[in-house]
Amino acid sequence: MRRVLVAGNWKMHKTHLEAIQVVQKLSYRLDPADYERVEVVVAPPFTALRSVQTVIEADHLLIRLGAQNVHWKDEGAFTGEIAPRMLQSLSVSYVIVGHSERREIFGETDEWVNRKAKAVLAHGMVPIVCVGETEAERDEGASEDKVRRQVLAGLAGLDPEAVAGSVVAYEPIWAIGTGRTASADDADAMAALIRETIADRWGDAAERIRILYGGSVNPGNIAGLMAKRNIDGGLVGGASLDPDTFASVIRYWM
Ligand code: 13P
Numbered sequence: 001m002r003r004v005l006v007a008g009n010w011k012m013h014k015t016h017l018e019a020i021q022v023v024q025k026l027s028y029r030l031d032p033a034d035y036e037r038v039e040v041v042v043a044p045p046f047t048a049l050r051s052v053q054t055v056i057e058a059d060h061l062l063i064r065l066g067a068q069n070v071h072w073k074d075e076g077a078f079t080g081e082i083a084p085r086m087l088q089s090l091s092v093s094y095v096i097v098g099h100s101e102r103r104e105i106f107g108e109t110d111e112w113v114n115r116k117a118k119a120v121l122a123h124g125m126v127p128i129v130c131v132g133e134t135e136a137e138r139d140e141g142a143s144e145d146k147v148r149r150q151v152l153a154g155l156a157g158l159d160p161e162a163v164a165g166s167v168v169a170y171e172p173i174w175a176i177g178t179g180r181t182a183s184a185d186d187a188d189a190m191a192a193l194i195r196e197t198i199a200d201r202w203g204d205a206a207e208r209i210r211i212l213y214g215g216s217v218n219p220g221n222i223a224g225l226m227a228k229r230n231i232d233g234g235l236v237g238g239a240s241l242d243p244d245t246f247a248s249v250i251r252y253w254m
Contacts, residue, residue, distance in 0.1 A: 001207070001208075002207075002208065002210050002232045003039050003210070003232075004037060004038045004039065004226070004232060004233050005038070005039045005041065005167065005210055005212060005232060005233035006038050006039070006040055006041070006233050006234050006236065006249060006250050006252075007040075007041035007042075007043060007066055007094060007096075007128065007212070007233070007234070007235050007236065007240075008041065008042045008043060008236050008237075008240025008241075008246055009043050009066075009068060009096060009099070009214075009235055009236065009237050009240065010042065010043060010044045010045065010068075010237075010240060010241060011045075011068070011101070011237060012045060013045070013241055014044055014045065014048060014241070015047070015048070016047055016048040016050075016051040016052075017051075018048075019044045019045075019048035019051055019052050020048075020051050020052065020055050022042075022241070022242075022243050023042060023052050023055050023056070023061070023063060023243075024055060024059070025243035025244075026040075026042070026063065026243040026246055026247055027059065027061045027063060028243075029243060029244065029247035030063075030247060030250065030251075032062075034250060034251055035062040037253070038233070038250050039064065039233075040062065040063050040064065040250055041063070041064045041065070041066045041093070041094050042063055042064075042065065042066060042240070043065075043066030043067060043068050043094065043096055045068065046067065046068075046082055049065065049067065049087070049090045049092065050090060052065060053065055053090050053091050053092075056091075057091070064093040064094065065090065065091055065092045065093055065094075066092065066093065066094035066095065066096060066128070067082070067087045067092045067094070067095045067096065068095075068096050068099065069082070069095070069096065069097070069099070069102060069116075070082055070083070070084050070087060070095050070097065070116055070119065070120060071083055071084075071116070071119075072084070072112070072115035072116050072118065072119040073119075084119045084120060084122070084123040084125070085123060087123070087125065088123045088124060088125060092125055093125060093126060094125065094126045094127075094128055094167070095116070095120045095125050095126070095127055095128065096127075096128045096130060096169075096235075097113050097116040097117050097120065097127045097128065097129055097130070097154070098110075098112075098113030098116070098117075098129055098130045098131070098150070098154055099130045099171075100130060100132055100171055100173045100176065101176075103130075104134075104173070110149070110150060110153035110154065111153070113129065113150075113153070113154045114153055114154055114155070114156050114157065117129055117154055117155065117158070117166065118157065118158065121158070121162050121165070121166070126165060126166060126167060127166050127167065128166075128167040128168075128169050128212070128235065129151075129154040129155065129166060129167070129168050129169070130168075130169045130171050130214070130235070131146075131147050131150035131151055131154065131168060131169070131170055131171070131194070132146075132147065132150075132170055132171040132172045132173050132176075132214075132215070133146045133147060133172055133173065133174075134173045134174065135173065135174035138172065138174060143172070143190070144190075144193055147170065147190060147193065147194065147197075148193065148194075148197050151168060151194055151197050151198065152197060152201065154168075155168075155198070155201075155202075158202075160202045160203055160204070160205040161205070163198060163202045163205040163209055164202075164204075164205040164208035164209055165208075165209075166209055167209070167210045167211070167212060168194055168198075168209060168210075168211050168212070169211075169212040169213070169214050169235040170187065170190050170191055170194060170211060170212070170213055170214070171213075171214035171215050171235060172190075172215050173215075174215075175214075175215025175216050176214070176215050176216070176237065177216070177237060177238060178215075178216060179216050180215075180216060181215055181216045181217070181221050181225075182213070182215060184221075184224040184225050184227065184228050184231075185228075187213045187225055187228065187231060188225075188228035188229065188230050188231055191211045191213065191228070191230035191231050192229075192230045194211055194230075195207075195209075195211065195230055210232040210233060211230055211231060211232055212231070212232060212233045212234055212235045213225050213231050213233075213234055213235070214234060214235030214236065214237070216237075216238075217234040217235070217236045217237075217239055217249060218238075218239045218245070218249065219239070219245060219248035219249050219252075222234055222249050222252040223252045223253065226252050226253075234249065236249055
């Protein structure tokens with residue numbers, strides 16, 4: 001019922017020329033049947049969005065375009081920021097909001113994440129709202145409370161239909177870029193908690209919203225994660241930078 005989604009978050013990697021090569025190579029490795037099973041998204045840096053959009057359109061690729069961040073305002077004196085309308089006009093489909101690197105390094109608050117999610121939806125794009133605990137929070141047994149709070153705050157004020165069409169990515173911070181993954185059972189348990197949290201507030205939307213796992217996803221661990229009931233896909237960092245590796249993640253059943 002929920003379409004599988006595998007999104008590559010390239011973070012601050014790749015010039016626009018490198019990005020074109022990666023997307024072309026990735027497309028050579030994927031068949032139409034792969035896109036039927038999996039919705040494939042790449043989220044390059046802003047400077048490569050236009051180039052990647054052009055390749056996708058020229059070659060009629062089924063790869064969807066994502067952005068890594070956005071401001072919530074339509075325009076204004078916000079040096080260095082990017083407005084939702086600017087992404088929309090580049091055929092961006094997905095926007096990552098509240099990635100832990102934005103929260104931890106650049107001080108993004110739950111309230112900003114919520115404003116961003118709303119702005120993304122208002123412009124016909126899908127927010128990928130990221131949540132997840134630090135290692136210290138995990139050790140203190142505070143993971144569930146933190147994730148519950150981030151989910152409720154990130155989606156606050158949305159109607160059930162908007163929630164159903166959104167994506168939440170559970171990314172435990174201790175698993176990002178470390179080579180340590182949450183076990184498939186632990187990741188599924190947290191995804192289940194996210195679904196219950198959403199069910200309490202938004203009812204049936206909880207069965208329709210897609211929940212991704214992120215944090216050192218690679219070709220060796222993706223199948224185990226995907227076998228879990230509550231996990232609908234992956235948000236992939238390092239393993240999305242190389243087209244061969246990313247194609248192997250996307251074709252997780254092979
Ligand atoms: P890694 O896959 O490199 O651990 O990054 C995960 C991530 O932060 C994706 O958004």
